Amino acid sequence: MNPASLLIPRPAQHEAIRSATVRLADARRSADGSDPDTVTSSLRMTPRGALALLLGVLLPCAALLVLKPQLMAAWHGTMLWWSERLALPLGLVRTGDTAALEWRGSDPVSLMPDPLTTGVVIATVVIGAFAGTFWMNDRQGPMKLLVRTLCAVQASALLFFMFMPERFPHTLSSHLNALLNAGFYLMLALPPLLALGWGVLRLPLQRRLLYPALMLLYFAVMLPHKAVLHALVVQHFSALLMPMLYLCCGAVLDLLVLVALCAWLTGLPPAQALARGTSGAR
Amino acid sequence: VSAAPGLVLSFFLLVCAALLLLPFYPAWRAWQRPTHRQALRGASGHGDQASLLRQLGQQMTTLFGSGGPFASESLVQALVRQHRPQAADDHLPVSIARNPQAHLGVQSHRPDCADAVLQLRENSDFHEVLADGHLVLGPNSRVRSWAHADKTLLLGESCVAARRLTSDHGIALAHDCCFEWVKAPVIVFGRPRTHQHPDRDLRKRRLPPHAPLQDAHPWGPDGWQVDGDCIIQGGHHFTGTLVVTGVLSIGAGALLEGDVTAHKGIVIGERAHITGSVMSDQSIRVFNEAVIGGPLVSESMLQLGVGVRLGSLHTPTSVSGNVILADDGVTAHGSVHAAQAGLVWGPG
Numbered sequence: 001m002n003p004a005s006l007l008i009p010r011p012a013q014h015e016a017i018r019s020a021t022v023r024l025a026d027a028r029r030s031a032d033g034s035d036p037d038t039v040t041s042s043l044r045m046t047p048r049g050a051l052a053l054l055l056g057v058l059l060p061c062a063a064l065l066v067l068k069p070q071l072m073a074a075w076h077g078t079m080l081w082w083s084e085r086l087a088l089p090l091g092l093v094r095t096g097d098t099a100a101l102e103w104r105g106s107d108p109v110s111l112m113p114d115p116l117t118t119g120v121v122i123a124t125v126v127i128g129a130f131a132g133t134f135w136m137n138d139r140q141g142p143m144k145l146l147v148r149t150l151c152a153v154q155a156s157a158l159l160f161f162m163f164m165p166e167r168f169p170h171t172l173s174s175h176l177n178a179l180l181n182a183g184f185y186l187m188l189a190l191p192p193l194l195a196l197g198w199g200v201l202r203l204p205l206q207r208r209l210l211y212p213a214l215m216l217l218y219f220a221v222m223l224p225h226k227a228v229l230h231a232l233v234v235q236h237f238s239a240l241l242m243p244m245l246y247l248c249c250g251a252v253l254d255l256l257v258l259v260a261l262c263a264w265l266t267g268l269p270p271a272q273a274l275a276r277g278t279s280g281a282r
Numbered sequence: 283v284s285a286a287p288g289l290v291l292s293f294f295l296l297v298c299a300a301l302l303l304l305p306f307y308p309a310w311r312a313w314q315r316p317t318h319r320q321a322l323r324g325a326s327g328h329g330d331q332a333s334l335l336r337q338l339g340q341q342m343t344t345l346f347g348s349g350g351p352f353a354s355e356s357l358v359q360a361l362v363r364q365h366r367p368q369a370a371d372d373h374l375p376v377s378i379a380r381n382p383q384a385h386l387g388v389q390s391h392r393p394d395c396a397d398a399v400l401q402l403r404e405n406s407d408f409h410e411v412l413a414d415g416h417l418v419l420g421p422n423s424r425v426r427s428w429a430h431a432d433k434t435l436l437l438g439e440s441c442v443a444a445r446r447l448t449s450d451h452g453i454a455l456a457h458d459c460c461f462e463w464v465k466a467p468v469i470v471f472g473r474p475r476t477h478q479h480p481d482r483d484l485r486k487r488r489l490p491p492h493a494p495l496q497d498a499h500p501w502g503p504d505g506w507q508v509d510g511d512c513i514i515q516g517g518h519h520f521t522g523t524l525v526v527t528g529v530l531s532i533g534a535g536a537l538l539e540g541d542v543t544a545h546k547g548i549v550i551g552e553r554a555h556i557t558g559s560v561m562s563d564q565s566i567r568v569f570n571e572a573v574i575g576g577p578l579v580s581e582s583m584l585q586l587g588v589g590v591r592l593g594s595l596h597t598p599t600s601v602s603g604n605v606i607l608a609d610d611g612v613t614a615h616g617s618v619h620a621a622q623a624g625l626v627w628g629p630g
């Protein structure tokens with residue numbers, strides 16, 4: 001028998017296929033045409049949704065801008081409270097209405113370690129950490145990437161401080177103030193970012209307002225603590241770590257935290273929506 | 283560090299660690315224990331394939347058969363209750379109370395969700411339906427958009443599933459079901475087969491090697507290209523990739539270790555075993571009890587004979603065709619997609 005003849009369907013099969021095609025087409029047609037709201041509801045913006053979205057952006061941003069002096073004062077107060085207990089030489093300088101943190105200890109260049117001691121130790125750690133990534137398996141890919149990035153930044157800092165330490169332009173005071181400012185602007189960007197991403201999910205108004213507020217509260221608490229941690233590291237280890245702290249553990253870390261929190265929030269709604277729907281039906 | 287009291291320093295570091303690490307905890311947890319792999323692990327956890335198929339078979343017999351106590355009680359309850367799903371909110375899915383069994387002809391235009399087992403009688407009609415547990419659709423039911431069950435999803439005779447059917451455990455489609463896209467660790471078309479042909483696992487047998495193919499020239503490192511039609515003799519062992527410009531015919535009981543592509547169609551004989559992928563621009567016909575390990579793709583029609591097995595629990599595969607006719611007891615692992623129409627074809 002010619003094998004090609006085995007591929008030809010029998011008349012009964014032809015008829016069954018035709019019937020199945022019609023039944024499926026009917027079902028598809030009724031799915032597309034029965035309730036247009038169902039099909040496009042997830043993409044349609046209702047007035048109530050638009051209002052909630054607007055409130056979720058405008059209210060937190062306006063509150064942040066209005067309360068910026070109080071927020072900064074609270075951050076400075078928190079940092080000074082911790083610096084007093086951790087024996088950090090941190091103070092506050094007032095110029096007119098503005099206040100800024102001032103590092104009253106040695107400047108970064110004088111904090112520079114002896115190149116033959118701390119510099120060599122840090123270089124050894126960097127080389128060791130970089131070499132260690134070659135033993136990481138594929139599943140540890142994210143960790144490998146992170147460690148290698150940190151090593152690359154720290155290695156460039158080591159080279160810079162090795163050849164031209166006197167040209168390092170930053171002070172610890174400017175570092176801390178820059179951290180706080182960057183943190184504040186990230187907080188300012190947080191409500192619009194959340195509204196454009198997580199905010200498009202269908203959620204009750206109270207959650208739409210509560211979760212961004214909780215995230216802002218988290219950043220308001222976290223940012224001064226992170227700045228004190230930077231000061232502590234530079235004070236007790238080495239100014240060699242300042243570039244890495246600024247580049248990798250400053251605004252970039254804040255952004256990573258924001259992404260992680262957004263992912264966390266986005267993972268929450270379906271279960272809650274279902275639970276709410278179920279309880280409502282009982 | 284010695285200048286700072288150790289206790290305060292420790293407390294400060296603890297606070298910082300908590301503040302900085304807490305947001306990453308969910309991401310860390312998902313990295314360590316990815317939930318999207320739980321379905322496959324759960325399916326594998328059933329042990330061997332035979333026991334999983336036996337479970338599916340029992341569920342089908344209970345739910346679609348005439349004598350199961352679960353089914354008969356459910357039918358009575360459904361007739362008495364006349365339960366209807368209620369929507370809690372315009373924007374939320376329709377929610378059905380716990381353990382609703384055998385609702386009579388439920389019709390819904392919005393997403394439906396059930397907490398646990400959702401068992402529906404014949405002629406139910408859904409737009410979208412989601413069940414946390416098992417989902418059973420009675421005969422002649424219709425799913426117009428998608429249906430998902432965290433556990434088993436069973437479709438009675440002559441059901442129509444216009445778009446997606448997904449399950450974390452397994453899906454069974456009874457005779458005359460129409461489908462488009464089915465995705466689950468185990469997919470059974472028609473009645474599940476719990477026994478295997480004694481000679482089915484050809485890799486455990488010592489088959490004579492296939493003679494060199496006529497008019498074949500090398501294709502890649504381990505492959506052969508054949509101009510025109512090609513026949514692999516039944517009961518022989520062929521190793522290597524095969525590209526055929528005509529019709530490829532693989533004899534009954536042949537073992538082919540490699541991928542095959544044929545431009546004008548493929549015929550795979552009974553109990554033949556192909557470890558790799560099978561692809562053709564034209565129709566593919568797979569006869570009874572054949573086994574295909576890799577993806578199976580036809581631009582035209584796929585005819586799957588009784589008891590054909592596609593993929594395995596540990597290596598899920600994808601099956602795709604413009605039209606798919608699946609006979610009784612066809613078992614696939616992974617996804618089956620019919621662009622125009624898929625039909626469970628076999629004895630009713």
